[in-house]
Amino acid sequence: xxxxxxxxxxxxxxxxxxxxxxxxxxxxxxxxxxxxxxxxxxxxxxxxxxxxxxxxxxxxxxxxxxxxxxxxxxxxxxxxxxxxxxxxxxxxxxxxxxxxxxxxxxxxxxxxxxxxxxxxxxxxxxxxxxxxxxxxxxxxxxxxxxxxxxxxxxxxxxxxxxxxxxxxxxxxxxxxxxxxxxxxxxxxxxxxxxxxxxxxxxxxxxxxxxxxxxxxxxxxxxxxxxxxxxxxxxxxxxxxxxxxxxxxxxxxxxxxxxxxxxxxxxxxxxxxxxxxxxxx
Numbered sequence: 052x053x054x055x056x057x058x059x060x061x062x063x064x065x066x067x068x069x070x071x072x073x074x075x076x077x078x079x080x081x082x083x084x085x086x087x088x089x090x091x092x093x094x095x096x097x098x099x100x101x102x103x104x105x106x107x108x109x110x111x112x113x114x115x116x117x118x119x120x121x122x123x124x125x126x127x128x129x130x131x132x133x134x135x136x137x138x139x140x141x142x143x144x145x146x147x148x149x150x151x152x153x154x155x156x157x158x159x160x161x162x163x164x165x166x167x168x169x170x171x172x173x174x175x176x177x178x179x180x181x182x183x184x185x186x187x188x189x190x191x192x193x194x195x196x197x198x199x200x201x202x203x204x205x206x207x208x209x210x211x212x213x214x215x216x217x218x219x220x221x222x223x224x225x226x227x228x229x230x231x232x233x234x235x236x237x238x239x240x241x242x243x244x245x246x247x248x249x250x251x252x253x254x255x256x257x258x259x260x261x262x263x264x265x266x267x268x269x270x271x272x273x274x275x276x277x278x279x280x281x282x283x284x285x286x287x288x289x290x291x292x293x294x295x296x297x298x299x300x301x302x303x304x305x306x307x308x309x310x311x312x313x314x315x316x317x318x319x320x321x322x323x324x325x326x327x328x329x330x331x
Contacts, residue, residue: 054097055097055098055099055133055135055138056095056097056098057086057089057090057093057098061133062083062086062087062090064132065082065083065086065129065132065133066079066083068132069082069083075192075211076192077192077253081121081125082125082128082129085121085122085125085126086125086126086129088122089103089106089126092106092109093106098130098135098138099138100137100138103126103130103138103139103140104140106126107119107123107140110122110123111143116143116145117145119142119143120142120143120145123140123142123143124142126140127139127140154270154272154273155272155273155278156273156281157269157273157274157278157279157281157282158282159282159286161267161269161273162181162185162279162282164267164268164269165181165260165263165267165269165274166178166181166182167267168263168266168267169181169259169263171266172263172266174259175231176231176243176251177256177259177260179227179228179231179243180194180243180251180256181260181279182224182227183197183224183228183243184276184279184280184283185279185280185282185283186221186223186224186283187218187219187220187221187224187283188218188280188283188284188287188300188301189207189209189218189280190211190277190280190302191253191256191276191277192211192253193209193211193218194241194243194250194251195241195250196208196209196210196218197218197220197228197241197242197243198239198240198241198242199232199237199238199239199240199242200239200240201218201220202220202225202228202229202232202242205219205220205225206218206219206220207220209302211302214302214304216299216300216302218300228242253276256276257275257276260274260275260276261274261275280301280312281312284297284301284309284312284313285312285313287300288312288313294306294309294310294313297309297312297313
């Protein structure tokens, strides 16, 4: 029986495989990082079921369940690529939460305070980035598809994970962005760019948003780009009550993923229970 070892060639072939599957750069980077963590754990040892199981236990003791499961998913993908299906392990079981912690849910009032704070800092690019993500529901990695050409059409075509979807740019946002590109003399391509002309990266956006926390009086745990997407999802669902349509807008292939986005806080659940008026 051929022994199972991981070398640089296998990792390079796995990277090529992920690119051929048209995975995003962020996904490719994460998968490779997670597999290398496993390689660091086993060292020069042969890959076997025992050390995979032990590594799973280490992840469970070290990380939150969702983080551990994402690392297991990456490792399983690599093992399947190598043809080592018998070495794959199950993810940790996660009980679906009825509500999300209040320290993580960004409210509309907090969103407005963030916009006020960034406006006072005269950072117009960030001011519009925040509104673009929250007003369209796109991922921060999809900002590159908000181009001058898309703006003129009133919609962007986003290609993510091998799927295309249309993102409508509402009139209020379109008006703001048209003024911005005129002021910045941006005639084509991505709207949100650095001084060198490259699309602004997620790390810079993350850091700039974190710098607003104190002035906006919003706890840092709530302030990150993806939470704007969650606010969009909850707001849309609160109006439409159509989770299937929301899944299409967000680009989710699994509606259970969309359910995570519309979970509200315990305080909201309690308010609804109070309104049931079943205690006489």
